[in-house]
Amino acid sequence: MMRLAATTLLLCACAFAGCKREQRVFDPGSSGSQIANGVAVNEVHAGGSVSIPEHGPYEESAYAVGEGKRLFSAFNCAGCHNHGGGGIGPALMDAKWIYGSHPEQIYSTIVQGRPNGMPSFAGKIPDYQVWELVAYVRSLSGQLPTDVAPGRSDEIQVKKAEQAKKKEHSPDQNPQKIQKGQP
Amino acid sequence: MILVHVPGFPGNQTSLNPVGPGAERIEGEFALIFWITAIVYCLVLIALVVYVLRRRHSLNIMPEPMPTTPQSDRWAKVAVSGAMVVTVLLLFIMMIGSFVTGHALGNMNRETAYTIDVYGHQWWWEVHYPNDEPDKTVVTANEIHVPLGVPLRIHGTSRDVIHSFWAPNVQGKRDLMPGYETDVMMQIDQPGRWRGQCAEYCGEQHAHMSFYMVAEPGPQFQQWLSQQAASSVPPSTPQAVRGQQVFLGHACVMCHTVRGTPAGSRVGPDLTHVASRSTIAAGLLPNTIGNLGGWILNAQSIKPGCRMPPNHMTGSELQDLLAYLETLK
Numbered sequence: 001m002m003r004l005a006a007t008t009l010l011l012c013a014c015a016f017a018g019c020k021r022e023q024r025v026f027d028p029g030s031s032g033s034q035i036a037n038g039v040a041v042n043e044v045h046a047g048g049s050v051s052i053p054e055h056g057p058y059e060e061s062a063y064a065v066g067e068g069k070r071l072f073s074a075f076n077c078a079g080c081h082n083h084g085g086g087g088i089g090p091a092l093m094d095a096k097w098i099y100g101s102h103p104e105q106i107y108s109t110i111v112q113g114r115p116n117g118m119p120s121f122a123g124k125i126p127d128y129q130v131w132e133l134v135a136y137v138r139s140l141s142g143q144l145p146t147d148v149a150p151g152r153s154d155e156i157q158v159k160k161a162e163q164a165k166k167k168e169h170s171p172d173q174n175p176q177k178i179q180k181g182q183p
Numbered sequence: 184m185i186l187v188h189v190p191g192f193p194g195n196q197t198s199l200n201p202v203g204p205g206a207e208r209i210e211g212e213f214a215l216i217f218w219i220t221a222i223v224y225c226l227v228l229i230a231l232v233v234y235v236l237r238r239r240h241s242l243n244i245m246p247e248p249m250p251t252t253p254q255s256d257r258w259a260k261v262a263v264s265g266a267m268v269v270t271v272l273l274l275f276i277m278m279i280g281s282f283v284t285g286h287a288l289g290n291m292n293r294e295t296a297y298t299i300d301v302y303g304h305q306w307w308w309e310v311h312y313p314n315d316e317p318d319k320t321v322v323t324a325n326e327i328h329v330p331l332g333v334p335l336r337i338h339g340t341s342r343d344v345i346h347s348f349w350a351p352n353v354q355g356k357r358d359l360m361p362g363y364e365t366d367v368m369m370q371i372d373q374p375g376r377w378r379g380q381c382a383e384y385c386g387e388q389h390a391h392m393s394f395y396m397v398a399e400p401g402p403q404f405q406q407w408l409s410q411q412a413a414s415s416v417p418p419s420t421p422q423a424v425r426g427q428q429v430f431l432g433h434a435c436v437m438c439h440t441v442r443g444t445p446a447g448s449r450v451g452p453d454l455t456h457v458a459s460r461s462t463i464a465a466g467l468l469p470n471t472i473g474n475l476g477g478w479i480l481n482a483q484s485i486k487p488g489c490r491m492p493p494n495h496m497t498g499s500e501l502q503d504l505l506a507y508l509e510t511l512k
Binding site: 024026 | 433434436450481483484487488492493494495
């Protein structure tokens, strides 16, 4: 009798463990699907600092990070950065960040572009997809929780999956200054 | 065979209306199994009803065990072993039929077959018509025009998860696996638009991953092919010119190709001749200007989970873009 009760309890626990599924937001709403518009990248820079929209809970969503991983290949980020190892562009899986590793800083880098080759994607990518890319890029150096980072790759394994990546550095210990509006 | 082989059995996307040798073979095997099992089922039911009726008067009392004699025992033995022999024989007939069908489908391979490459995507079909001259390679989506009465080789693989290519009127299913290329032979002998569907669950929008095989006579097909191989015509009206700028300046250009413009990404369907296709969103909606506008603004409300993001644009930008897309015949 005790064994039956214990088994039932265990099965119920298993069933309830499945209840907490993360929500997948397919339609990011009107603000999220706005095209990410940075400033025009030239030396004539009018006005004050650029407002960077608030980012949603993308770093807590495995789906968003997975989408970011898909977009990383789809938008050919891998063409220069390789799958994190770098090539034409700098590596993204190490602790060296030329323009900062904060989500906002990576956002600005994608939207505004950077000298020596990083193009500006202003006007080309919806805002929420930029944040998904940001979340994925941060997972490359192990800055996201392991339950969020992608667990496997479709490519030939030359490196550990993002999930198994050890944390390269903690941005909170050594915060880099956010320079809003500086292209 | 009579019921199943009615010519022109109604219905598209049904294997009971075969329009090619592959589906005819499959339907023949289906008819064989159907009629054998149907006749056996009816005989068993008739025997049951007859014996129930014969002993209906004794049903309200506890039935006595039937008295047996050596004679009846012998008959029972003969009946049971006879039924077993017939069962095994029928199973063998069905098995041999299945073997012959599989063998015939495997023997459809022809050196001269016309090759079409099909790539499964979540949730649409990318179609290539390879050509020795690379600039004549045709890339389209979800609408597979084929020449009538010509052996076809569908050379397929997947770009993400496992899909299954299935046009029931034409041929059986063939799974398309990522990282593995497969060939399936088919032929269509009846002109028309034959609907097909992904037959392997592949994610949220699996049900909305359909395609059409459009069978047309050889000259008509060649005309379609040469028209599809051409680059897009530069827009002529001012509105279409503005629409092209919208296309190249917005998110469209990140995923779609329009040959003849700088847009050359291969993530979404090739839009060089999008206006010549009859449906959008993998056969989900008819290709009308209204549907296209709704699709561009918020595809997620039509096909949740698909890879097309919602796009924000002003009314005039959308009108210009639609005018431009309409010119992509």
